[in-house]
Amino acid sequence: MIDLIERFEAFTTSVTKAYKCIQKIKLTETERMGLKASHVMYLYYLGKNPEGLTATQLCKLCIEDKAAVSRTMVDLTEKGLVKPVEIDSGRKYRTKMVLTAEGNEINKQLNQVIAEAVSQASSNLSETEREHFYHVFFQITDHLEKICDSLQQK
Template sequence: MIELIERFEEFTTSVTKAYKCIQKIKFVETERMGLKANYVMYMYYLGKNPEGLTAKELCKLCIEDKAAVSRAIVDLTEKGFVEPAETDSGRKYRTRIILTSEGKEINNRLNEVIAKAVSKASRSLNEAERENFYRVFSCITDNLEMICDSYLQEK
């Protein structure tokens, strides 16, 4: 039992530390670009999907609620970083959002920052260790998600 409690402490402390560091990196780097830190993942996924994504798809990919995504889309549109792929005003939530040319430039800068941070963060790992880490971490997060889902089913 004590070993499990210590493992809990080590895991939660490490995850919290990693999250806080990631947030700090996002904040510092996005401030230079005129973005908010929480827009990184929106820009990232829009860059990966040049055909565009709907707000619903962004919600799912970024693990964000509809209101947060809608606010971000409005702000990013006003800044000229994104635009609707089509102008069908009757389908606002289902309209695909794409990066503008300025948004693509920002996305390229973000990708450079991401690549640099990931490279530096994992520089002491070989490829096999890196692959094993992501496999194990993904397994743990999937199991935690199942635990969370079971709480929802109890209600």
């Protein structure tokens, strides 16, 4: 039992530390660009999907609720970084959003920051170690999601 508790402590402390470091990197870099840290994943996924994404798709990808996605899309639209593919006032959550030319440029800058951070953070790992880490980490994450899903059903 003690071993499980110690693994819990080591795992949660490490995940929390990694999350806080990621947030600090996002905050530092986005402030420099006049953005918010919360914008990063939206810009990332929109850049990865040039055909556009709906609010519903962004909710799932960014792990955010509809209100947060809506607020962020308004903010990014006002900054000229995203735009709707087509205007359809009756179907707000089905309208696909895409990056503008300026949004694409910001996304390229963010991707450079991401690539550099990932490279530095994992510089001492071999490719085999990296693959093993992600394999194990994704298994743990999947199991934790199943536990959360079962809790919601109770």
